[in-house]
Amino acid sequence: MVRVVSEKTEAALAQVHRYPVYCKGKPMKEFIFVHSPGFDTEEKLQRCLELGIAHLERKATEKKIIVNLFYQQDIRPNASQINFDKEESRHINKVLRKKEGDLLHITNGNGQLFTTEILSSSPKNCIATVLNIELKKPLPYSLHMAVAPTKLNDRFEWFLEKATEMGITEITPIICDHSERKVIKKERYEKIIVSAMKQSLSCYLPKLNDAIPFSKFLELPHSENFKGIAHCDDDVSKVHLKNVVNPGSSYLILIGPEGDFSKTEVKNASKLGFKAISLGDRRLRTETAAIAVTGIIAFSFDSLAVI
Template identity: 60%
Template sequence: MQLFYNQTISENSKEVTFDKEESRHIVKALRMKEGDTIKITNGKGSFFSAEIIAANPKACVVKILSEEVQHPLPYQLHLAVAPTKLNDRYEWFLEKATEIGISQITPIICDHSERKNIKPERYEKILQSAMKQSLKAYLPLLNEAVSFKDFINSTSSSQGLKCIAHCEESDKKSLKSVLYLNNKITILIGPEGDFSEEEIKMAETNGFIPVTLGKSRLRTETAAIVACHSVAFSNDI
């Protein structure tokens, strides 16, 4: 099934017009025409069946036929991950995390971060593409990049399980051993140089549990995917 994305659709929509990029894909690339039916998601939990009524490659118009609501994930996972030195590795993480199942992503700028600038428009496109490819009806929320300190301060009073995965030799629990504690989970993943000692102390002071993701030392993007999969697997996704 080919899935398309249009964030403007609601349960009351009768007709919807796609933007130029999606219209061109529908009409030019897939050669679809008036009368053909397509599946659309609004990224907010719904699938829509629609009929093309104007196969315009600049503004394709469809008529909504029906709506089907997809059940949300049984957990709320928020990964705060430092941008990687090589941008394509972070983009790979965004794609795979969306396919596996994630609620929110926040790029965090840490003491040892080598990359401090991100491309949110590019990241949004990757999330949308991965959502459509994996036939999901929920688009993960991509938050603005923030400093590690600001992120910790913003989550200091938040509810749920909070974890920080780091490589320092210290007393750490395995992530899988603490996942049963809550279905609302926030996990911090650091940059290539890991979190600084000050960052680890700050996180622990604000209720983050230090965890390990296994015996191997993992790259940032790999660690993020291991964490994402561990949460999904513990919920039988």
């Protein structure tokens, strides 16, 4: 069964192996039944999917729901037309099968949401005209996470993805005394962050800084309202992170490597005003601790929504 837009129902029913759907003896509006011979090839199935997708997008447009979000870094704030690069153009044309007249939602990662209409669509070059520009609300907090990259790269990538989805403003990979990974793939990390931003329908792209030695990071000026460090030394008095979350605040949280921060690193951070924080009674992996921090702060501000 497929739901189609009203004006296409008659044409859809004119095709073989497609029939009206009845309820209490009356045909249901916008619904058609497709018998198995009507989708027994990839081409036939694709046509059925396109009918359903067209209806979904129509309803989404009417209710101002974003189905897909695209990212174009270089869009001017007052842009009237957008030219997509080859990679995005191919995705729009070949994967999503968008055509002239279809709507697209695009962000530049700086909080602006551009509602556009496709002027021309091809695998190599897609062009859209801007219909509306909206500035979306930023997070009700600022969160800068300085996290030591994990030995297994996929664990740190998982943190980047999930933290971006939940809400984070800045990420700095720090190289510590006990770090086993001292080199990162920044370009790959940036792609993961962009993908997570688009998936979560956020219009704000978190800033990813270059990896930096922990000692050098401490020397930088930090203006956050609260600066915390999570470590495993149980002999140090700690405050639970949930007890220091306040509206409108900004946070800088340090998360160490698998071998934890060294005593010297903890001491130096403490001298610079970093408070020892607790995330609970359990010992967490580096990436789990980083996600826990992101989640505690995000949930405290009720900024998460299940899509």
